[in-house]
Amino acid sequence: MSTPASSLSAAQRNAVAELLRVSPVADELGRRFAAGGHELHLVGGSVRDALLGRLGDDLDFCTDAHPEDTLRMVDGWADAIWETGREFGTIGVQKNGLRLEITTFRAEAYDGVSRNPVVAYGTNLLDDLRRRDFTINAMAVSLPGHAFTDPYGGLADLARQVVRTPDTPESSFSDDPLRMLRAARFAAKLRFTVEPDVVAAMTAMAADLDRITAERIRDEFTKLLSGADPVRGLRLLVDTGLADRFLPELAGLKLEIDEHAQHKDVYEHTLIVVNNAVRLEGDEGPDFILRMAALMHDVGKPATKAVGRDGRVSFHHHEVVGARLTKHRMRALKYPKDVISSVVELVSLHLRFYGYGRGEWTDSAVRRYVADAGPLLPRLHKLTRSDCTTRNRRKAAALAADYDALEERIARLAAEEDLARVRPDLDGNAIMEILGVPPGPIVGQAWKYLKELRLDKGPLPREEAEAELLRWAREHGHT
Incomplete structure (x- = not known):
């Protein structure tokens, strides 16, 4: 199942060559393992990212050497060594500014009850690749020989831009239910399409996500929301029912009709707001706090929906209810207190701007707006602008002009009074x-x-x- 590097296409050879060019330590490390009688392979996301031209400073390797053997081979060579992942067969190494993770071949599975994987060492590369989550992460390059191994068609799937499992989706997700969330994360990160049979298994097995700890779900969801196209991943979570397992407020927005009758529902409006927020990040993104606030800003609407005598729908004080729901949900997912506080405050403040265009704001009101937002003011600016999703061009232009005027007024008062430190x-x-x-x-x-x-x-x-x-x-x- 190994293919010599010489038979790869020029683009593939260039990708692998670039990976090895920027990672000269890889061959040196491979020679040390070979001298010790062990295999070493660059594997997983490192190979995928090299082929995509997105290689970073973190490299993943797999080997038949056990952790104690790996430690002997990097001793005296590595700039630093850490053993925090040793119980899972992983030894961490730092060399020339690169972070290397070297993991023993393994077979990893859940017992169907516990929330943590049961790890057993494997004996060969092919079995190790088979247990990986997706085919695009199941490719390897041997070191120092540079043989390319792709037993499950990961390279073809990269070209097709699809997410597919090496084994059956049911078997893969049974081994680790978090992989269902990871499929949505890769869809968001790479803008890939998840194969229909994978989506079907995600839908049928969504309840298995309950076996996973809140912390692991949180970390995977944070990566999804921080992806290049988070809305693609969010839709997949809702459509498969995965969101119901840890973020039910999101799917709940589908029940509410936007009060301006300009969108199918508040769910669609929310996804537009998230996309708007991503665009406003510029080169500073991804900003998880801003994106999470955009996602949660209207979650209070279902509980506050009211229909007036004229038939118009309103959601009075939904920002207050939404802030409370956001705090509860983020606490359940074990987010840090400072992150929760920032997101909750943005949700609470996201409606404050409306009414400014009627000329009712005094300088005092502007000062309070700035003081209440504090260091979150730049994010509040972006969230408020993102929340304007009306299709009425005249109304959209008026709202944008009003906010331009508010920002100019804030700048003037700030220059006069140092509003940042009232x-x-x-x-x-x-x-x-x-x-x-x-x-x-x-x-x-x-x-x-x-x-x-x-x-x-x-x-x-x-x-x-x-x-x-x-x-x-x-x-x-x-x-």
Whole structure:
């Protein structure tokens, strides 16, 4: 099943040559393993990415050597070694700025009950490739011999841009149900199409995802949403029922009709918003926090739907309900607290802009908008613009002009008042000195009052700020 490199097409040879050119340590490592009587193969995503011209600094290898043998062969050669994956047969190595993961041939399967794989060492390359998730990840290049091994047609599938399993989809997903999510992730990352029999197995076996830990699901979903075409992956999750297992709010949006009657439903609107957010990232993307906020911004609509006497649908306070649902869902998926806080805050704030175009916003309102958004303001700008999905060109242009005006107004006030760091005109020490009080709750209450005053009126002269503080103290019995 091995094909000499000389028989590959020019493009394939160039891809492999480029991989080896930017990774000169690969041959050197291969020679060390050969001298020790062991095989070494560049494998999986590294081969796939090289063929696609997307090779990074992380390289994956497989070998018949067991971890203790691998450690002996890299000792004294590697710049650094880590053994955190040793129980799964993986030894990590750093060499010349590259991260190498060397894994013993293995057969990996679930017992049908536990959430973690049972790992057993394999004995040959072909069996190792057969247990891999998809054919595009089941190719190998031997080192230092450079023989190309592709027993399951991964190269042809790369050309066809399809996601297919080496074994039957049912067997593959039974071994590791997370592979169903991974299929959607590769569709999003590579813009590939998932084969119909794979989709059918994902649909039939969706409930098996419940065997997987929240952390593994979270990591795979984060990669999907951060892909080049996240909407392609999201549709696949909903269509197969996989989303119902860990993100049921997404499919639930299909039940709600957009209040502007410009989209089939809020689900379609949401996917458009996600796409808009991706486009607004520019060269800075992918921004998971922005994309997650775009995905979740309307999840409060099903619970807040109301139909008025005129037949119009409304979703009052859906941003409040949506923020609560978002926090619950992201906690269940074990996202870090700071990531949850940022996404929840964006969902909560995403409607604040509407109404600005009616000319009702004072400078105080603009200051509060900036203060409430804090460091999330650049993302809030992008989320708000992404949320404009109306097909009415005149209305879309008006909304864009209104937001342009708001950003210009924010910039003007920021230049005048340093809006990024709105603080009271008097600090805690000044408050204690003027009121003659020690550190304690009174100082905090006074500080909060002066900050609200600063947001309302802008910067105040020292004398006026002191007078306002004394007036507040008298009214609250603190003098």
